[in-house]
Amino acid sequence: MRRADRLIKIVHFLRGRRRAVTARQIADEFEICTRTVYRDIQDLIGSGAPISGEAGVGYLIDKQYYLPPVTFDADELEALGLGISMVRHWTDQRLADKAESAFAKIQAVLPAILQGELEQITTYSIPDQPALPWTISFSDLRESIRAQRKIDIRYTDEAGHETSRTLRPLALIFCSPVWLLAAWCEQRGAFRNFRLDRMQSLTVSATRFAHESDKNLTAYKAQDGVC
Incomplete structure (x- = not known):
């Protein structure tokens, strides 16, 4: 220990x-x-x-003394530091800034006896290959998932064919160095994965999609065997 x-x-x-x-x-x-x-x-x-x-x-x-409700052991702080490093290298600047902000808040409430652990974090994430660039907004895509808003995209498949799709975005999945969007495709009537670097455009619709048990993230995980 x-x-x-x-x-x-x-x-x-x-x-x-x-x-x-x-x-x-x-x-x-x-x-x-x-x-x-x-x-x-x-x-x-x-x-x-x-x-x-x-x-x-x-x-x-003194029984009135308590540690802040958010306390972490050294390994948990190491995991948080590694996560922030990965977010910084593999997402967009907006999410990286949020990760840094969250870490600063954690640091502010840590008891003095743990402050030194932050200076001894020695686990980092460094890309061993360039991240595949995308032109659409990563943050807009995240927000559409959270708000359950449909999106319209223009997408180029592996063969170079471009199609237009209306999707119910469900989750973002990182398969280094590729980001995938897991979604329900309205045109195909099925779950599909879309690479962010192949999306030519993204428009977030004002239309919200309802929760349907056969078209939600739980159903996607069950079909694809995702934990």
Whole structure:
């Protein structure tokens, strides 16, 4: 267990006890030595945790003290950092900015004992091949999915044939380096996948599509075996 994770768990451990907890009890709970407990307690006090007590007597924490409701362990922060790196390289600037904004909000509410973990993130995403460019708006496409609005596209297939389609957009799927739109195609009366880099134009309709059990994302996943 990383030390930052252990410090958070010690806080929760103390908050869950009505009486003073000895260093030996904490050491047994977390399988560490008492010397490490003393050091951890001092660091928690230094970071602002209202812990009272002393070695040989036991420790109590003010029950009104709580960690922010959004707390993460080191591995979770690593996963978030990797996700933001991937969003930055494989989506559009608008979504990348939103990912950075979300990470800044998380950073702002992290307890002091986890702030250092953000500076030690060592997992990154770097494209090993150029992303296939698209000309349509990635963000408009995302919003049409969220708002359940039909879209009209001009699409060029693998053979170079161009067609016009009216779609019910359901999900965006990343198959590096290709982005696919999973959709219900009105012309074909079936689910189809469309590559974003082959879309020549995109128009978001004012028409919303209703939720229909045989044409929604759940049905698409069941048909294609998507988890």
